[in-house]
Amino acid sequence: MKKQYIIANWKSHKTVDETEEWFEDMALKVHEFGDLEEKVIIVCPPFPLLPICKKLIHQHKLPFFIGSQDISPFAEGAYTGAVDGKLIREFADYAIIGHSERRKYFGETPELLAEKVGTARAFGLQPIYCTAEKEEKIPVGVDIVAYEPVTAIGSGHPDSPENAEAVAGFLKQKNSVLYVLYGGSVTATNVNQFSEQSSINGVLVGGASLSPQDFAAIIHHA
Numbered sequence: 001m002k003k004q005y006i007i008a009n010w011k012s013h014k015t016v017d018e019t020e021e022w023f024e025d026m027a028l029k030v031h032e033f034g035d036l037e038e039k040v041i042i043v044c045p046p047f048p049l050l051p052i053c054k055k056l057i058h059q060h061k062l063p064f065f066i067g068s069q070d071i072s073p074f075a076e077g078a079y080t081g082a083v084d085g086k087l088i089r090e091f092a093d094y095a096i097i098g099h100s101e102r103r104k105y106f107g108e109t110p111e112l113l114a115e116k117v118g119t120a121r122a123f124g125l126q127p128i129y130c131t132a133e134k135e136e137k138i139p140v141g142v143d144i145v146a147y148e149p150v151t152a153i154g155s156g157h158p159d160s161p162e163n164a165e166a167v168a169g170f171l172k173q174k175n176s177v178l179y180v181l182y183g184g185s186v187t188a189t190n191v192n193q194f195s196e197q198s199s200i201n202g203v204l205v206g207g208a209s210l211s212p213q214d215f216a217a218i219i220h221h222a
């Protein structure tokens with residue numbers, strides 16, 4: 001069985017109470033599944049929930065990892081509002097970098113994203129680099145790319161599995177990346193059409209990761 005990353009991107013959602021409920025419900029579901037085999041499950045909450053997620057994963061004995069949704073391009077220092085890699089590393093193993101919402105709403109450029117990849121690496125975080133374009137030059141130091149066409153995100157209209165497979169193959173051919181995931185309107189019903197493609201190594205899930213039932217079903221069917 002090939003290794004698969006199944007990533008929950010909570011975006012700007014959830015309170016402390018809602019996070020506790022999510023993990024409680026998730027624990028019941030996941031323990032029903034038994035062995036997760038080659039599935040690497042990563043939860044990416046908003047920054048203030050990182051320590052709580054770490055505590056709850058430990059408490060419920062879940063074989064899950066944690067990722068941040070962003071990272072400062074700088075190391076610690078006088079950068080008001082920034083969250084640096086050293087702090088993130090206390091809680092997380094992964095960092096999403098370059099999500100299309102960061103590019104669109106926060107003006108993040110490829111140059112800035114390359115710096116963020118460098119900082120993530122410097123602090124031992126594995127970047128999960130998002131791109132909407134198959135032609136984008138993926139920065140050095142990225143092993144995991146998530147291909148997410150903008151029109152597929154949150155729209156209920158995913159890319160076709162055939163096109164996603166072709167893009168994943170292209171990205172691997174043109175860059176030295178090891179894993180390409182697909183993201184954009186992934187659900188429990190369609191996940192398997194993507195995960196079964198030979199060049200696709202998992203999925204990045206937004207909306208459907210907010211419900212523990214839906215996300216557990218995605219893990220199960222991937």
Ligand code: PGA
Binds near residue numbers: 184185
């Ligand atoms: P979606 O979001 O699953 O809600 O389409 C995916 C993403 O933005 O990563």
